[in-house]
Amino acid sequence: MDRWLSNNSFVKVMSLVMAILLWMIVTNSSTSSTGAVVGQPQVTSQVTSVKLGARYDDRKFIVHIPDTVQVELKGNRDILALASLLSKNKFDFYVDLSKYESGRYDVPVQYEGLPPGLDVVVTPSVVNVTIERIQKVQKDVRVVVVGQSPDVAKVGNVIVNPRTVTVSVPESQVKNIGLVQAVVNIEDATETVNSSVPVRVLDRRGQPIESAKTSPSSVDVQVPLTIQPSKKVPLKVSFTGKPADGYGVTGLDVRPSEITVYGTQEMLNALSAYPVPAVNVDGLTESKTIQVPLPLLKGVTRVDSPSVTVAVTITAGKESMKQEEPSATTPASEQRVSKSLEIPVFIKGVADGQTSEIVKPESGRINCNVVGTKEAIAQVDQSKLSASVDMSNKPPGEYTAPVQVNLPSGVSLASDTTDLQATVVIHDRAAKS
Template structure:
């Protein structure tokens, strides 16, 4: 049996080898000429895997262009959804990092180029901070009435967001509209985190997002506009001095009995601590009205110029 099989294999062996060579050549011709290798480009979404929790993650690219090569026949049924691009953030820590783009291709394709081949990621830690909420009264009440007291349901709130965004927040404010009311009233006031320019800081969440504010009105009081007088503490660090001090607003409307207001030309703030200040700063200051006098807004912003004292020839700061 074995001998018979050997005879069959060896019979006309040169012709069989020649036929095999011709078949391989023909197969190569068909594959290379009739089904050649070509290239195409697909734009795919960049996926992120193993992203660490507790961070705001931003990237400088959301899509990747993949240039791939493969037999023409494979492109007939291929679509963008068959190609994947991703980055693995399992070993990435806080800060800015360039991360290599990884790809997953269908069988038979090879990657020619990924553009971009690296993507810059920034990981910003999510933090919380407590801050005093300010309530600004706008508009006016009905004729013959004035605001006697504004009582919000919260005094401090928690802001949450990326650490870089939280550092931008200087105030959390809510606007209390009087809307011509003639009686005591309550309203729900949204709270907004803003920066030094008075613009909302995007990406920062205020908790709670709103406060209920009770507004008490009074009748028979006289109204008057007086100057705001900032009162500064004496705890400024040595080597520094105070320059210009200005409140915002400069003047404010107060209400009270005529015998008190007739003698009142200004209203002071509570003492403002300068401890730790080494540069020009805007601070929130509470007003300190005299007994019997009410103010619509109980706080103002005080701009305080802080500058280093000039050194004398001996190297000491001038007094």
């Protein structure tokens, strides 16, 4: 130490530091000409809204408390600035519910983490809280398959794992649990669907119970799908009739030029082109574009374009293009005709403990047009026809769903009645009684 003190440079540095410290002390203790202490921040306040927390055993209870409280902090600017820095992750406003059981209580708001020297005013200083004990019940998961894929011929039996989950809800909600549900969407699916699906807990009205939790929170679902055979083929277009004298058909252009056909494999193997109903050109003197619906051939369940556009080119002074006349060569027994039918609608898939009713159409019957060969239409026995609407895995509520019509072989729905729907209301049998 003596050696440092004998060092002239060290002594000069220490003297300078001491001088600066003395200057700061004198400056902070000096007064202004008005008598106020120089450098002493004035007392001020700030009001803010802060999140209110709760301390409790969340494995046993669910609590309901106000989201926020108003807090007024009073103090000098330096302390308030420090409090502002701490607000990001240090101080906490909360209610301590660790010693409470189920019930409603008025509980004081507490806080911690604020620097000393502040006056703290909390509004309200006492809040009303509700505490409910958590009840755990075992419930089966019901899988709901939604969406439609044009490639799917049949939906198989759904497999869910695990089949049963543990539902944790407030004790007041146990009797209100209506359904534990997992929804799987097969829209545009082209193969069996395997998916991890979140689980929802619904009340008896079909509304989510927001406070409910499940363990596990999701389940693995497999939806086996049978993909129906399909084939892409060109369209075969023709015309019937004769244009006005001096005019001829010089072109037939169909759009799209090819379609995808769905049906039995036997029918697809024999199909090389799909026939478009002959376009009538009788008396035409100019070109024309015509929208033509595509009927379903025997063995065809669906085509990806229900109608096509045919552009007919009519030219003066030209002979009509040569073509086959399918209408002239088609046997009468294979000519397609239409018929209007009224068919009763039945509801299928309603769960045990539920009742259902069709509210639209009010008669419970649908009117539709069907097409087929004369022979097939002549053999239709309307009394043996039925239609159905599938309400499988549906909780209580009102639903509008497509109607599936059971038709005999060789008969299909006309293009103007392919979108048949019915509105069904499902009731919980116990609630309705």
